[in-house]
Amino acid sequence: MSSEHQGLVTSTSHDGVAISPEDALLLDTHSLIIREDRVTIADKRKSSKKRDASCCGIAGTGKPSDELVTLHNILWARVYISEDKSAVQITSAKELSSRLVKPSTISIPIDDGDLEKADRWVERLLEKAYEGSQQAKRFKVLINPHGGPGTAEKIYKTEIEPIFAAASCHIDVEHTEYSEHAIKIAQELDIEAYDAVVCISGDGVPHEVFNGLARRPDARKALNKIAVCQLPGGSGNGMCWSFTGTDAPSLAAVALVKGKRTPFDLVSVTQGDKRILSFLSQSVGLTAELDLGTENMRWMGNTRFTVGFLQRVITERIYPSEIHVKLAIESKEEIRRNASTVRLPPDGEHEYEGLPPLQYGTVNDPVPDDWVAESHPKMGNFYCGNVS
Numbered sequence: 001m002s003s004e005h006q007g008l009v010t011s012t013s014h015d016g017v018a019i020s021p022e023d024a025l026l027l028d029t030h031s032l033i034i035r036e037d038r039v040t041i042a043d044k045r046k047s048s049k050k051r052d053a054s055c056c057g058i059a060g061t062g063k064p065s066d067e068l069v070t071l072h073n074i075l076w077a078r079v080y081i082s083e084d085k086s087a088v089q090i091t092s093a094k095e096l097s098s099r100l101v102k103p104s105t106i107s108i109p110i111d112d113g114d115l116e117k118a119d120r121w122v123e124r125l126l127e128k129a130y131e132g133s134q135q136a137k138r139f140k141v142l143i144n145p146h147g148g149p150g151t152a153e154k155i156y157k158t159e160i161e162p163i164f165a166a167a168s169c170h171i172d173v174e175h176t177e178y179s180e181h182a183i184k185i186a187q188e189l190d191i192e193a194y195d196a197v198v199c200i201s202g203d204g205v206p207h208e209v210f211n212g213l214a215r216r217p218d219a220r221k222a223l224n225k226i227a228v229c230q231l232p233g234g235s236g237n238g239m240c241w242s243f244t245g246t247d248a249p250s251l252a253a254v255a256l257v258k259g260k261r262t263p264f265d266l267v268s269v270t271q272g273d274k275r276i277l278s279f280l281s282q283s284v285g286l287t288a289e290l291d292l293g294t295e296n297m298r299w300m301g302n303t304r305f306t307v308g309f310l311q312r313v314i315t316e317r318i319y320p321s322e323i324h325v326k327l328a329i330e331s332k333e334e335i336r337r338n339a340s341t342v343r344l345p346p347d348g349e350h351e352y353e354g355l356p357p358l359q360y361g362t363v364n365d366p367v368p369d370d371w372v373a374e375s376h377p378k379m380g381n382f383y384c385g386n387v388s
Contacts, residue, residue, distance in 0.1 A: 091166045101251060140172050316380070
């Protein structure tokens, strides 16, 4: 119901909860209400039938038959107008199982006299559904057809592309054809034409993208401008797990569509005269061997890592090393505080347009006196993690 007082309109839903006027679209046949985390769609015609049935001696609740859609799952909404009908269309990711969602569209008929308020309500709905995240994102999609067990193309077509299309994303797809092809693509990318590079692959392709952006003359601008994302298409999907919390392709695609740009740290690793950017982990020994030493087992998917682990534990291979360490932060409490602090990319003019200079030099430079040297003649595994 609704009431008017001193020129202000207040709406109340059938459950008695007061709602903001701009969150309610009240039509002759339906009421659509934006709540804190969902949209409620009530068909008044079904409500009327239930009341009639109750009057005839058949039990009825008298409440409208509501359809609930969570704001997180809403991909797009629009006012559709044709010669013979007009409607509000809401497209959402409908859950088919715990690991699969598919786009589903609800169409609510509206009269011509309701078009203006319907337009305002749809705009409000998208604003709430995206919560400050950019709508209709522009994606450069890189598919590695040889990643993992070789199913990236199928995963994209069946589970990811439908989500992107339903969310009105602008998509430009390219397949990687050889090792380090993504480096070349990122080096030549028009960074003004896209919001993100989305890799349907394992963790190797985003690694190449970061390093391709880093090799550009405008590396600082490119790395700050272009978001880099990964959706499951390989054996290891560490980036996807860390950023979306799942390796289910359609669920991760929804998280990406609704996600906000978030800066995170990259690590510089030098080998000889070469500087490499790393986003995930840095390792020598067992962990590195599990990845590089099982390339011929990609057809196994994740199982390749288990097989590789058992093979290498039996051989007990060691990597004698001397490690130099400098503790930037010693206190665990300070580490926790530092980890939870968002450090935004620097603004303003800089004396460099490429990568910033290395703070501690390269592997070819003398080790500073305040670094601690540790000898490990029987080291089997060395691992550093930047992202889980």
